Amino acid sequence: MSRNIGPSCRQCRREGVKLFLKGNRCLSQKCPMSENGKKKFPPGPISKRRKKTTDYSQQLREKQKVKRIYNLLEKQFRKYYKEADRQIGITGDNLVKILESRLDNIIYRMNFTASRNQARLLISHGHVSVNGRRVTIASYLVKPGDTVEIKDKSKRLNMVLESLKNQKSGTMTWLDVNIDKVQGKVIGLPEPQDVDVPMDMRHIVELYSK
Secondary structure: OOOOOOOHHHHHHHHOOOOOOOHHHHHOOOOOOOOOOOOOOOOOOOOOOOOOOOHHHHHHHHHHHHHHHOOOOHHHHHHHHHHHHHOOOOHHHHHHHHHHOEHHHHHHHOOOOOOHHHHHHHHHOOOEEEOOEEOOOOOOEOOOOOEEEEOHHHHHOHHHHHHHHOOOOOOOOOEEEEOOOOEEEEOOOOOHHHOOOOOOHHHHHHHHOO
């Protein structure tokens, strides 16, 4: 299971926006990207020289940001792009739907874990079922109409209890979540404007179309 294991806060600083990679810490004042954060500047040597922003640099940064949000490496992300490009409709919108339909993202969106990394851990250890069947692959693509549930014995895990206790407001409208049963149903898939972190998929499409 390939994943990015670099420092999470450093990734947020590099992209200049909260990527919500460390769960509840991202909502606290300890987050370097908070209002009182002391490290809002990008990591690495601080240069007083202003760097010129090019179209390519904007496209690359947008791609890197989206990859970091969903904790993907280049090979898998490019695979998703090719699949989105083959589908009918707008490629950027299709890519968002594919990324958001990943099982680890669904678990996170349903607020059963505080981060996608925790969701991956939960799935890989067999604590999650889809339509009553155990699924241990974080990249499993959930479809509208599928029911996702945390197994009964796993509902008492600390990471699940803490996440349910600190429920984030505004659960995604395309998900029907039952907090008491720790399960939810996927009603549909979101458009780019429905995602909490601003993503300009146009830049990514332009980058891969070259």
